[in-house]
Amino acid sequence: MYLCTRPTSVLGLPLYIKNMCSSNSYQHYGALRSQPTIAVLGFVFTAVSLRRWRSSPHLPYPPGPKISWFGAGSLPKVAPWLTYCQPMLILNSARVTRDLLETQGSIFSSRAHFVMETEMMGWERGITGMPYEKRLQEHRTMLNKYMSPENAMQHHSLETLEARKLVRDLSKKTYFDNVGAKVHRIVTSVMMQIAYGHEILDETDRFATLAAKAVERVGAITLHGLYLVNFIPILKYIPSWLPGAQFKRDAKVWNREVKAMIDEPFERVKKLNEGSALSCVVTQELERPPSQDLEDKLSEPHEAMVKNVAGICYSGKFTFKLFATLEGWQAHL
Numbered sequence: 001m002y003l004c005t006r007p008t009s010v011l012g013l014p015l016y017i018k019n020m021c022s023s024n025s026y027q028h029y030g031a032l033r034s035q036p037t038i039a040v041l042g043f044v045f046t047a048v049s050l051r052r053w054r055s056s057p058h059l060p061y062p063p064g065p066k067i068s069w070f071g072a073g074s075l076p077k078v079a080p081w082l083t084y085c086q087p088m089l090i091l092n093s094a095r096v097t098r099d100l101l102e103t104q105g106s107i108f109s110s111r112a113h114f115v116m117e118t119e120m121m122g123w124e125r126g127i128t129g130m131p132y133e134k135r136l137q138e139h140r141t142m143l144n145k146y147m148s149p150e151n152a153m154q155h156h157s158l159e160t161l162e163a164r165k166l167v168r169d170l171s172k173k174t175y176f177d178n179v180g181a182k183v184h185r186i187v188t189s190v191m192m193q194i195a196y197g198h199e200i201l202d203e204t205d206r207f208a209t210l211a212a213k214a215v216e217r218v219g220a221i222t223l224h225g226l227y228l229v230n231f232i233p234i235l236k237y238i239p240s241w242l243p244g245a246q247f248k249r250d251a252k253v254w255n256r257e258v259k260a261m262i263d264e265p266f267e268r269v270k271k272l273n274e275g276s277a278l279s280c281v282v283t284q285e286l287e288r289p290p291s292q293d294l295e296d297k298l299s300e301p302h303e304a305m306v307k308n309v310a311g312i313c314y315s316g317k318f319t320f321k322l323f324a325t326l327e328g329w330q331a332h333l
Helices: 024-055 094-103 115-120 134-147 151-170 173-196 206-224 233-237 246-272 281-287 292-297 302-325 327-332
Strands: 002-004 016-018
Touching: 115 206, 115 233, 115 246, 134 151, 134 302, 151 173, 173 206, 173 246, 173 281, 173 302, 206 246, 206 302, 246 281, 246 302, 281 302
Parallel strands: none
Antiparallel strands: 002 016
């Protein structure tokens, strides 16, 4: 049985639809309807593409380095931080500046997130690797109790004592053989005594070596931007045994170095605190733990926060020393 309907096709021809018990004629009907649609879509796509091609300028690109496959190796070797036509936003109003940077500072004050340094190497425990949120504010509050301009005066006697030692040693003729290393040792000793009550006697000290090694790693990575995982974060999930995943194997080793730098001196002071440990950031915080109600409100346990703050006290000194002596950072600054 056939049913004659009104012309419904694009061509205006009558369509004959067979009873639903037969599917061949129904498939033919569907194909007949789809052909004009495909033709119209193809025409529209061709017309839009042709219009965009004609309207686009055909001027040559400005001179620059040749781009290899996938853009790899196209970074300049000299002054890579200089960019071509980088947009800038200038705040020329005190009211707008205060509104953006203070009132709404939580929106604009967070630092850039680097997967390799923070997540894989373990520097998320440092203040410089934390996003601008409650956890960062808690760490800064604890750090300011010892390192703010007002509270830093409590360390004046220690700094004076170490400065006199340095002047006495500089009066010796043989001391000028390696002045930089000697000054570095004095500054390191001051920060270690403030954080852990531990005096650095020479450059071979275990804790000083740990901090220097960990900071040197992250400094070199930050300067050169070596790892693709910072630009494609999903790469952190690939297995470490795959070819090309050397960065994961490196990060595993360097993560242990950062962990040792933060944990080892803290655990040493914690054990000594049961006996005769010198007064320092760690001992003062452990002797005055927060109440249970306040502990429950913290973003992480109080002891973990003390570890991180003490680690930043002396690793931050290494960061400044490293960036002040690296040739690349001197040119960058």
